[in-house]
Amino acid sequence: PAPRYGQWRSLWHEATAQRRRFWERPAAAARLLAFNRGEDLRRTLEGEHKTHRADWRYNFGVTTGNALSRSAEEWDDLAWIAEDFRETLDFASRLMEQELLSPSPASAHGGSASGSSAARRAAGEEERPPTLLGKLRERSEGWGCSRFRHSVYPAGGACTEHTDYGVVTLQQSNAPGLEAELNGGWRHLEPPEGCVLVFAGDMLERLTNGRVKALKHRVCLEGEAASRGEEDVVRQCNIFFLQPDKATVVQPLRQYIREDNTDLSPVKYGDWHHLKTRLAFQRE
DSSP states (O other), rough: OOOHHHHHHHHHHHHHSSSHHHSSSHHHHHHHSEEEOOTTHHHHHTTTTOOOOOSOOEEEEEEEEHHHHOOHHHHHHHHHHHHHHHHHHHHHHHHHHHHSSSSHHHHHHHHHOOOOOOHHHHHHHHOOBBBBBHHHHHTTOOOTTTTEEEEEETTTTEEEEHHHOOEEEEEESSSOEEEEEEETEEOOOOTTTTTTEEEHHHHHHTTTSSOOOOOOOOEESSSSOOOOSSSOEEEEEEEEOOOOOTTOHHHOOOOOOOOOSSOOOOHHHHHHHHHHHHHHHHHH
């Protein structure tokens, strides 16, 4: 869908300068649309010992449940947000289903994956629901923890380094500032105008047993931060996190198993998501 930067910018001005009017909107009052700036994303990498310090940006957020289960009447004049969520979820889920359900190079050429035949058979038998691949095969994965976020950065805004929690992230922005850690250093990511970045999250790293790394990234903007009430928007970003259902188990795919005591352990996605969000938002 179109990024709708103008509509989001107007909504941000309302949420910061006319707070009562914003929270009286049906979608905001019912908490279908969240608005906050409380995350410390570096803390999701460093752990509980890090003192919580919120990143300098504002976030609108939408969950799968609110986008798919609540009516257009409940969303009122913000129903376009739920419509855009559904369109993006459909695209992202079809993209990953195509990738994950395609035959692996080894099986496509009659070869064998790494590891013993007994281990490969066991891995294949384990790829049933509630594993992600098993649920995709049975068309029962709902991607229920997926999230949409629109981030607004004022001058001097920042988002500290982190990896995203899900399978893949789709990101589109209207200004530079996104950096990724690649080949041992931080590099600017500036896609052509109108293009969307797609990059790996923690669960794709687990599915590939570490072969595809979750992208560590951050946002750094020049300029001094203005005091609250005097800020203006210098960067906007649409972010869609494709994340499995809470009960879905994510484990390395058969073709990536090494059997050398370094294989990543299966995780229930809901547990992983809870751990990461608790670290991001919890304050001592």
